[in-house]
Amino acid sequence: MLLFFSNFARQLPRVAILTVFSGLFCGLMMHYAPGAQVDDRELNLRLNQQSIETIRAEKAMQGRLGSVVAQYIGRLRHGDLGYSQSQSAPVGELIRQNAPATAHELLFGLTGSWLLALGLAIPFGASSAYKVFDMAAALLSGLLLSLPTALLAYLCLSSTSLAGAGVDLVFVLALAPRIFRVVKNLLREAYSASPVQMCRALGIGELRILVRQVLPSVGSPLLALAATSVAMALGVAIPIESICDVAGLGRLAWQAALSRDLFLLINLTMLMALTTSLAMAAADAIRSSGQRVSPKSSRMTQRTSAMSAGSESLALEPAV
Amino acid sequence: MTLLRRGAIGVLMVIASAAVAPELWTPAHYATQFREAADAEPSGRFPLGTDRLGRDRLSRLVYGTRVSLLLAPAAALLSCGAAALMGGSAAVAGGLTETGIMALADLCLSLPWLFLLLTMRALLPLNVSPQTSIALTFLLLGVLGWAGPARVIFATVRKLQSSDFILQAHAAGLGPRQVFLRHLTPNLAPVLLAQFCVAVPLYVLAEATLGMLGLGVAEPLPSWGNILRELESGNALSQPWLLVPVVLLALVVASFQAVMPAQTGEKDYA
Numbered sequence A: 001m002l003l004f005f006s007n008f009a010r011q012l013p014r015v016a017i018l019t020v021f022s023g024l025f026c027g028l029m030m031h032y033a034p035g036a037q038v039d040d041r042e043l044n045l046r047l048n049q050q051s052i053e054t055i056r057a058e059k060a061m062q063g064r065l066g067s068v069v070a071q072y073i074g075r076l077r078h079g080d081l082g083y084s085q086s087q088s089a090p091v092g093e094l095i096r097q098n099a100p101a102t103a104h105e106l107l108f109g110l111t112g113s114w115l116l117a118l119g120l121a122i123p124f125g126a127s128s129a130y131k132v133f134d135m136a137a138a139l140l141s142g143l144l145l146s147l148p149t150a151l152l153a154y155l156c157l158s159s160t161s162l163a164g165a166g167v168d169l170v171f172v173l174a175l176a177p178r179i180f181r182v183v184k185n186l187l188r189e190a191y192s193a194s195p196v197q198m199c200r201a202l203g204i205g206e207l208r209i210l211v212r213q214v215l216p217s218v219g220s221p222l223l224a225l226a227a228t229s230v231a232m233a234l235g236v237a238i239p240i241e242s243i244c245d246v247a248g249l250g251r252l253a254w255q256a257a258l259s260r261d262l263f264l265l266i267n268l269t270m271l272m273a274l275t276t277s278l279a280m281a282a283a284d285a286i287r288s289s290g291q292r293v294s295p296k297s298s299r300m301t302q303r304t305s306a307m308s309a310g311s312e313s314l315a316l317e318p319a320v
Numbered sequence B: 001m002t003l004l005r006r007g008a009i010g011v012l013m014v015i016a017s018a019a020v021a022p023e024l025w026t027p028a029h030y031a032t033q034f035r036e037a038a039d040a041e042p043s044g045r046f047p048l049g050t051d052r053l054g055r056d057r058l059s060r061l062v063y064g065t066r067v068s069l070l071l072a073p074a075a076a077l078l079s080c081g082a083a084a085l086m087g088g089s090a091a092v093a094g095g096l097t098e099t100g101i102m103a104l105a106d107l108c109l110s111l112p113w114l115f116l117l118l119t120m121r122a123l124l125p126l127n128v129s130p131q132t133s134i135a136l137t138f139l140l141l142g143v144l145g146w147a148g149p150a151r152v153i154f155a156t157v158r159k160l161q162s163s164d165f166i167l168q169a170h171a172a173g174l175g176p177r178q179v180f181l182r183h184l185t186p187n188l189a190p191v192l193l194a195q196f197c198v199a200v201p202l203y204v205l206a207e208a209t210l211g212m213l214g215l216g217v218a219e220p221l222p223s224w225g226n227i228l229r230e231l232e233s234g235n236a237l238s239q240p241w242l243l244v245p246v247v248l249l250a251l252v253v254a255s256f257q258a259v260m261p262a263q264t265g266e267k268d269y270a
Helices: A002-032 A049-063 A065-076 A091-126 A131-145 A149-158 A166-191 A194-201 A206-244 A249-259 A262-293 A298-316 B003-020 B057-093 B095-109 B113-123 B130-144 B147-161 B164-171 B176-212 B224-233 B240-264
Strands: none
Touching: A002 A065, A002 A262, A002 B095, A002 B113, A049 A065, A065 A262, A091 A131, A091 A166, A091 A206, A091 A249, A091 A262, A131 A166, A131 B240, A149 A166, A149 A206, A149 B176, A149 B224, A149 B240, A166 A206, A194 A206, A206 A249, A206 A262, A206 B113, A206 B176, A249 A262, A249 B113, A262 B113, B003 B057, B003 B240, B057 B095, B057 B130, B057 B147, B057 B176, B057 B224, B057 B240, B095 B147, B113 B130, B113 B176, B130 B176, B147 B176, B164 B176, B176 B224, B176 B240, B224 B240
């Protein structure tokens, strides 16, 4: 545990730098975006010349990137994240209002996905007797991985019987197949290790084998995958919330991008970067501390770690 | 090659050959409107019915398939090329170049890919011609998809550089250019092919997501994204023919996924 915290703490400066640079990167992109200096409010015929001049002055201010950064840092010292032009509200307040919905979805979606993935992966990983069910689960997960998350959201909204389950169900459908495939492969590899075979030959119960032999050997890659799945869930939150019209951070990010809302987009970019980087840093710390700490089941851990590294491309493949 | 992979290649070939020249066999052009038959149900004249603007759905689906199947591999090629260039340069040059390129890759990977894609697409002009919107969408996919593969290429080149045969090549007096051309490039090819095979279905799905969120290919040009947007009406169960594009998309992406391990030599996770 101590090793994990020390590994994690070592990555915190990197996380902070990435977060700051992602905000700067977003600001730069917005600054040089075509039409960035034009405000569509100028087209409003009800505004008088003075209002239009004020809007132009605001835009001109935003046009100077250095002054925007200085202004932002100055406000940040007082806990002010800026003002959202498109939502007509302070950014801090918008984030406070929208964050609980996203946190709720992530919590329920991830819990549901993990329970479903583990519930299916444990029997299929432990035994090859359920070949038909295993194949059905593989086909179903393959099918779900072949559909974009936005489409899953559409289909769930179309179905009156599924509409009640709503957003949480879409999260589960989007995340569970990704988690299931990796977990199943990890468990299958762990179950094929010789200590497990020996335990089975000695007549030790399956539950005990799972708890005492298999889970400790795959614990580190599973925890790393859990941290990674937070980043995946954050990625799928955007289309799901936008389509299901949930007042969360994902929908807010989509609206901010569409309306090119400078301060809102910069803050959301930094928030997303911070969450993703923290999740990835935690995954890295777990992986590296897991590799160092567990000499007792070295062979099995090495095997499962290698397996998890092999599965990484699948697990870390961006969820769309 | 397993039966599944043969089947997947067969499916992809059939779909690609059907989509290569849609004007030869589809009932109408994708933009032709039959105003007297708007929102029509499937019939002999319109096998998948017509949309709200009276355009033949089958024609739009086939033309849209051509757009996605041609441009997703092109975008994947672009991102793999960029990844090879950036990852390879970082590994070969080392020092500040390596730090700079890897920091840029980390920056791209620190944001959810879809968020980055949406933001960047929204920052580019949306009121553009359909052809420009296609170019922008797939160019963006290609440009933003470099970071993940670049890290893989970087790690592979680093590993190759310290391998015995490269050391032996250096000891035999081969220059950096010869080592790169004769030894590094052939060994990088399978890794690049693997990255390419992973990227194609990912970009097909990404384009569909962008289209469904209204940031993809502009109307009237069809793509899977804006065709699937019809499901927004929530009539999928009462009008099951609206699900045909979903089936086709799933079939194509699943086929790409099934073909992948055979092409790349990766472990079969299916």
